[in-house]
Amino acid sequence: xxxxxxxxxxxxxxxxxxxxxxxxxxxxxxxxxxxxxxxxxxxxxxxxxxxxxxxxxxxxxxxxxxxxxxxxxxxxxxxxxxxxxxxxxxxxxxxxxxxxxxxxxxxxxxxxxxxxxxxxxxxxxxxxxxxxxxxxxxxxxxxxxxxxxxxxxxxxxxxxxxxxxxxxxxxxxxxxx
Amino acid sequence: xxxxxxxxxxxxxxxxxxxxxxxxxxxxxxxxxxxxxxxxxxxxxxxxxxxxxxxxxxxxxxxxxxxxxxxxxxxxxxxxxxxxxxxxxxxxxxxxxxxxxxxxxxxxxxxxxxxxxxxxxxxxxxxxxxxxxxxxxxxxxxxxxxxxxxxxxxxxxxxxxxxxxxxxxxxxxxxxxxxxxxxxxxxxxxxxxxxxxxxxxxxxxxxxxxxxxxxxxxxxxxxxxxxxxxxxxxxxxxxxxxxxxxxxxxxxxxxxxxxxxxxxxxxxxxxxxxxxxxxxxxxxxxxxxxxxxxxx
Numbered sequence: 001x002x003x004x005x006x007x008x009x010x011x012x013x014x015x016x017x018x019x020x021x022x023x024x025x026x027x028x029x030x031x032x033x034x035x036x037x038x039x040x041x042x043x044x045x046x047x048x049x050x051x052x053x054x055x056x057x058x059x060x061x062x063x064x065x066x067x068x069x070x071x072x073x074x075x076x077x078x079x080x081x082x083x084x085x086x087x088x089x090x091x092x093x094x095x096x097x098x099x100x101x102x103x104x105x106x107x108x109x110x111x112x113x114x115x116x117x118x119x120x121x122x123x124x125x126x127x128x129x130x131x132x133x134x135x136x137x138x139x140x141x142x143x144x145x146x147x148x149x150x151x152x153x154x155x156x157x158x159x160x161x162x163x164x165x166x167x168x169x170x171x172x173x174x175x176x177x
Numbered sequence: 178x179x180x181x182x183x184x185x186x187x188x189x190x191x192x193x194x195x196x197x198x199x200x201x202x203x204x205x206x207x208x209x210x211x212x213x214x215x216x217x218x219x220x221x222x223x224x225x226x227x228x229x230x231x232x233x234x235x236x237x238x239x240x241x242x243x244x245x246x247x248x249x250x251x252x253x254x255x256x257x258x259x260x261x262x263x264x265x266x267x268x269x270x271x272x273x274x275x276x277x278x279x280x281x282x283x284x285x286x287x288x289x290x291x292x293x294x295x296x297x298x299x300x301x302x303x304x305x306x307x308x309x310x311x312x313x314x315x316x317x318x319x320x321x322x323x324x325x326x327x328x329x330x331x332x333x334x335x336x337x338x339x340x341x342x343x344x345x346x347x348x349x350x351x352x353x354x355x356x357x358x359x360x361x362x363x364x365x366x367x368x369x370x371x372x373x374x375x376x377x378x379x380x381x382x383x384x385x386x387x388x389x390x391x392x393x394x395x396x397x398x399x400x401x402x403x404x405x406x407x408x409x410x411x412x413x414x415x416x417x418x419x420x421x422x423x424x425x426x427x428x429x430x431x432x433x434x435x436x437x438x439x440x441x442x443x444x445x446x447x448x449x450x451x452x453x454x455x456x457x458x459x460x461x462x463x464x465x466x467x468x469x470x471x472x473x
Contacts, residue, residue, distance in 0.1 A: 077213035084471055087212065088357070092334040 028153070029176045030115045030122065034134055035169030038108035039141070046105035047138040047167055048079060050086035051113070053122075055130045060089040063121045063132075064113060065096070066103045082137040085145055089133075114176075125152045132160075136167040148173045202236060202465055203417055204277065204328045205229045205385075209356050209469040211332045216269045218330050219255075220277060223262035227387040228417040229467070231262035236326075238263045240281055244339045246273025246332075253277070273336035274356060278327035282345060286319030286458055320423070320458035323347070323371075326465040331356040344372030347420055347464035352405065358470040360413045367405045368420060370462060374404030378420050382408055385415040413472040423459035 036047065051064040065086075068076025077096060081087045096102060100120045115122040129151055137143040144167035148160045154175040161172045205221045221229070222236035235258045243251030256265040267277055284301045287294050288310055301309050303321065310317055323346025329339075335354040342348045349355075353364035368375040378400040383393060398406040410416070 074214055078211075078216060080212035081208075081210050084210075085473070087210070088359070088471075092212070 028117045030117070030132070031174045031176055032113045032115070032132070032134075033170070033172045034111045034113070035164075035171065036106055036108045036111065036136070037164070037167070037169045041141065043140050045139040045141070046107060047136040047141070048083050048105065049134065049136045050083045050091065051132065051134050052086055052090050053130050053132050054089065055126075055128055061121060061123060062086070062090045062094055062098070062101050063115055064103055065091070065094075065098075065101055066105045068105060069097050069102050070104070079137070079139065082143065083135050084137070084143070086133065086135045127152055132173055134164075134168060134171055136164075138167055142166050144168050146171050150175075200224050200226060200233060201228055201417060201419070202326055203228055203467055204236070204279075204326060205415060205467055206277070206328050206330050206469070209328070209330045210471065211269060211330065213332070214270075214272075216332055217266055218269065219264060219266045220253075220328070221262050221264050222279075225261075228383060229385045229415060230388055231259075233261065235259055235261060235263040236279070238265050240279045241265065242278055242280065243267055244276040244278070246271050246275060246336050246338055248338055251275065267330070269330065269332040272333035274329055274331045274339060274354070276327055276329055276339045278325060280327070280346070281322075281324045283322045284319050285322055285461075286317065288314035288318070289316040290314050318457045320460050322461040324463045324465075328467050329355045342369050342372055344369075346371065346462040347375060347378070347422070348372075349418075349464065349466060355466070355468055358410060358468060359473050360410045360470050361473055363407050363409045365405055365407050367403060368400050368464070369404055370422065374402070375400055375420075375422075376402045376404055378404060378406075378422070380406050380418065380420045383417045383419075384412065385417065410470040413470050416468045416470060418466040418468055419464065421461070421463035423461035 032051070034049070034051070036049070047066075049064070049066040050062065052060050052062045054060045065080070065083075067080060070076070080091055080096070083091065094101070098121075118124045129149065132148040132150065133145060134148070135143070135145040144164050146162045146164045146168050148162055148171060150158070150160050150173060159172060159174050161170065163170050202224045203222070207219045209218075211218070221231065222238060222241070223231040223234065224236055225231055225233040238253060238256045238258065241253050243253060245251045251267065253265040253267055257263065267275065269275060282302065284297060284303055284306055286297045288297075289295075290311060290313060295314075297309055297319065306319065325346050325348065327349075335356050337351070337354070340350055342350060348369045350367040350369060352367055355366075358364050368378050368380065370378065380398040380400060382396040382398065387393065394411075396408065398408065400406050
């Protein structure tokens with residue numbers, strides 16, 4: 001708790017200041033592909049998925065959360081805490097549904113996402129080392145986190161890849177202008 | 178951690194007779210970390226030997242109070258008492274951290290009347306003390322008791338409004354929030370006795386699930402001069418936390434792990450039975466909580 005508060009205070013200041021100074025002339029994008037595996041199980045529900053970035057000393061930022069946002073009385077929010085690492089890092093501080101962050105759960109397959117620096121949930125990025133997290137938690141199923149470390153600004157043509165083993169498949173991060 | 182386990186295991190064997198009579202009181206919430214705008218927790222409350230198995234006696238629910246994140250008083254719902262455990266629900270409708278607590282205070286003691294020693298009736302409170310001691314009583318000796326059994330649950334982000342100490346009995350003031358605990362991380366809690374740092378307080382932490390392992394896995398901690406203890410959680414799960422003074426109970430003087438108890442002696446030394454209290458009754462205070470530790 002204490003640590004988190006400290007991070008929150010210094011984080012906002014640091015990210016804000018550095019972000020404005022180092023804003024690139026042209027918009028840069030993070031292009032992410034996330035594979036949700038097709039599972040052969042008796043009872044299948046699409047996983048809740050959270051995608052967020054962390055940087056040491058900065059407040060984590062949620063980029064996307066896929067959950068049952070349209071159930072009556074907001075019942076789908078009850079299980080958000082099961083995406084537990086995200087919930088602790090960022091989710092519990094968010095007001096949901098959040099514009100540009102909340103999304104519907106996705107079927108098995110490859111999903112492409114794009115985030116633009118300086119806009120929407122990604123916001124301005126100061127130079128430094130970041131980690132993009134993808135966490136999936138499935139009702140009556142398991143949970144998995146996959147991490148994609150990256151440096152900002154990215155080197156031209158940089159690609160970061162990782163492979164989930166149970167609840168997530170291949171994930172890849174590329175950068176574009 | 179390994180070393181602690183070995184020692185804890187050896188001690189557990191020595192302490193069996195003592196712990197068999199410990200009758201630990203506990204409340205076990207269905208969740209401590211909740212999301213959404215509206216949620217429920219259901220709580221089991223019992224008195225038993227092994228945590229967290231209902232096997233002995235239900236805990237009374239009449240004295241259980243709910244403090245909502247903004248400090249206002251909440252209610253328990255659907256309270257029921259079974260043979261071995263009580264159960265009740267708490268409806269969470271406000272974001273933040275709730276306290277669910279059973280807090281009691283009382284006075285025990287004795288007096289001499291017509292050459293005979295008489296005890297104060299059970300349930301005597303400080304304000305009724307004058308009315309229970311008859312005229313002509315001499316050698317009046319009293320001591321206060323304060324018991325606190327509390328758990329915390331959080332809807333959304335943890336908050337700290339409810340942690341303002343009352344100044345009575347043993348209280349826990351979080352440095353690390355009790356609903357922000359993760360295995361492998363260290364958590365710090367400050368204990369107060371009657372509002373002041375409880376220096377040297379013995380605090381016992383036992384992981385739940387005792388039935389399915391041989392070693393108790395008990396962690397015996399001693400508060401520093403500021404009343405602070407640091408716990409590094411070896412694994413995720415529910416943990417029973419206990420501290421007491423003056424009653425010969427677990428964690429307190431005379432109890433296992435307390436001064437004069439088996440845990441205090443050199444490893445391998447035969448445990449000395451605690452001496453019967455002599456002289457005036459001692460101030461007694463006890464603290465119990467159940468903390469949930471999540472996986473990273």
